Amino acid sequence: MKHTIHKIIIISALSLFGALLYSAQAHAQTVPPQSYPAPGNYGSGVRVLLSSTEPATHIIKYTTDGSTPSCPPTANGTTFSSRINLIANTNILAITCVVGGFSTVSSFTYTFASGSGGGGSSNNPTRRPRLQY
Numbered sequence: 001m002k003h004t005i006h007k008i009i010i011i012s013a014l015s016l017f018g019a020l021l022y023s024a025q026a027h028a029q030t031v032p033p034q035s036y037p038a039p040g041n042y043g044s045g046v047r048v049l050l051s052s053t054e055p056a057t058h059i060i061k062y063t064t065d066g067s068t069p070s071c072p073p074t075a076n077g078t079t080f081s082s083r084i085n086l087i088a089n090t091n092i093l094a095i096t097c098v099v100g101g102f103s104t105v106s107s108f109t110y111t112f113a114s115g116s117g118g119g120g121s122s123n124n125p126t127r128r129p130r131l132q133y
Helices: 002-029
Strands: 034-036 040-044 046-051 058-063 083-084 090-098 106-112
Touching: 002 046, 040 058, 046 090, 046 106
Parallel strands: 040 106
Antiparallel strands: 034 046, 046 083, 058 090, 090 106
8 A cells, every 4th residue: 555655646746747848848839929010119109919929729818917828727817819908108018828827928119109190189089090910
């Protein structure tokens, strides 16, 4: 009985080490997300596309509130499914998730020149900023 318990503990420790090693390898090899248009300063709103050249089936999780996105099973953030409309200074944090791994977190900062956009009343609720694609 004593030897069985020690064997179970050793096998469990080896399994955990193997899982951690696999996770670290998958992390290092997963392609991080990219954004288009490129981060920078814009005169009006933009619609941001997040993508990854990761060859494996993947999803991209992102946040705009400063929290760090994470992959399932403890996923934090929004799953990217369509362009993100930005009209105010925003920092997007994004991660590529694959089965058994994830990328490093990418940061994309978009800023907007204040007062640009062609005049008009800033109180007008029907006026929408022009979005760049």
